[in-house]
Amino acid sequence: MKMSLRILSLLTLLLLAACSSDADQSSDSEPLPLAVGGAMAFGPVAVTHGGVGSPPEWMPLTQAAADSAFVRLSETTDALEGALAGTVAMENIPVFNAGTGANIRLDGKTIQMDAAVMTSAGGFAAVAVIERVKHPILVARAVMDTPHRMLAGDGATRFAHAMGFADVVPTCPEAEAKFRQRWRNLLAGKAGGGYETFDWRRAWNFPGPLPAGADSVTGPAGPETGDTVGTVTRASDGSFAVTLSTGGTSITLDGRVGDVPVFGCGSFAGPAGAVACTGHGEEIIRQMLARTVYNLMADGLSARDAAVRAAEAFPAEWSVGIIAVDANGWGVAANRQMAYGVAPDVLE
Numbered sequence: 051m052k053m054s055l056r057i058l059s060l061l062t063l064l065l066l067a068a069c070s071s072d073a074d075q076s077s078d079s080e081p082l083p084l085a086v087g088g089a090m091a092f093g094p095v096a097v098t099h100g101g102v103g104s105p106p107e108w109m110p111l112t113q114a115a116a117d118s119a120f121v122r123l124s125e126t127t128d129a130l131e132g133a134l135a136g137t138v139a140m141e142n143i144p145v146f147n148a149g150t151g152a153n154i155r156l157d158g159k160t161i162q163m164d165a166a167v168m169t170s171a172g173g174f175a176a177v178a179v180i181e182r183v184k185h186p187i188l189v190a191r192a193v194m195d196t197p198h199r200m201l202a203g204d205g206a207t208r209f210a211h212a213m214g215f216a217d218v219v220p221t222c223p224e225a226e227a228k229f230r231q232r233w234r235n236l237l238a239g240k241a242g243g244g245y246e247t248f249d250w251r252r253a254w255n256f257p258g259p260l261p262a263g264a265d266s267v268t269g270p271a272g273p274e275t276g277d278t279v280g281t282v283t284r285a286s287d288g289s290f291a292v293t294l295s296t297g298g299t300s301i302t303l304d305g306r307v308g309d310v311p312v313f314g315c316g317s318f319a320g321p322a323g324a325v326a327c328t329g330h331g332e333e334i335i336r337q338m339l340a341r342t343v344y345n346l347m348a349d350g351l352s353a354r355d356a357a358v359r360a361a362e363a364f365p366a367e368w369s370v371g372i373i374a375v376d377a378n379g380w381g382v383a384a385n386r387q388m389a390y391g392v393a394p395d396v397l398e
């Protein structure tokens with residue numbers, strides 16, 4: 051007989067209560083703003099993040115996405131299906147820098163997105179600098195059914211449309227507001243990410259000139275958030291998966307590819323668990339961060355301790371957030387604030 055979601059959830063929570071949860075304890079070394087995790091040794095688990103820098107007020111959104119993933123995991127033993135459900139949910143929400151809310155580039159026109167999927171069985175596929183789709187994560191999933199691992203640029207966009215994904219430029223008022231904020235920060239020399247000193251006017255490589263009026267944008271500089279989205283899952287059969295989707299960093303040259311679609315960097319899954327990262331993509335690539343966290347878990351560290359150790363080792367000047375799940379539990383760590391969700395819900 052099919053076990054209902056409620057019974058499954060109850061059983062998991064009972065087991066959770068019997069286990070010694072270490073939620074909200076920070077590690078012995080330099081405390082991180084976010085270092086949580088817990089034991090969950092039975093049944094499906096989903097953990098989501100809304101990008102490092104995302105505020106606590108977004109926790110209901112990341113929690114709802116984790117719940118969506120968990121509902122899917124109660125219907126299937128396919129961990130990837132659950133991970134897709136979590137990330138698709140966040141690609142639909144304008145505040146996140148993925149899908150609907152993906153960053154508008156400095157030219158004021160283009161939106162280029164990266165996404166990747168991976169399973170513990172070794173499946174991996176990604177899209178890079180894809181345009182004109184609402185759900186890049188589903189296109190990455192579709193790439194998995196081709197003989198290839200990654201499609202990029204116009205080829206990725208045309209592939210998506212050939213596969214029946216609607217030809218839409220995913221934008222919204224939230225993304226427009228972030229675009230204006232970005233220009234204010236750039237002109238104020240407070241863009242971060244190396245752009246304070248980088249001669250970006252000389253390197254300008256967008257097809258057209260600077261957008262009209264860009265040079266005269268006024269207003270105070272203000273904080274920007276990462277808000278890439280990711281989901282890691284463990285299915286009831288013990289398999290793992292990860293999905294990761296982003297509109298990229300706020301201020302970049304045309305064609306920039308971050309860590310998200312690069313194998314072993316933004317995400318990784320294997321028999322020991324699944325990992326998703328967020329933060330300064332260039333440094334995440336240099337550290338092969340997701341694979342590094344995974345290796346720590348494969349060596350016996352818990353998901354929480356592996357995430358915490360890697361986040362603590364990340365250079366403090368760069369933002370980073372990590373979510374992970376293993377056979378015994380889950381972990382979340384970040385060196386800035388970060389909205390996240392865990393299902394079954396252990397956060398209340």
Ligand code: ASP
Pocket residue numbers: 101102275276277278296297298299307308309310327328329330331332334
């Ligand atoms: N890691 C992403 C990138 O560099 C950005 C983010 O996580 O917010 O594209």
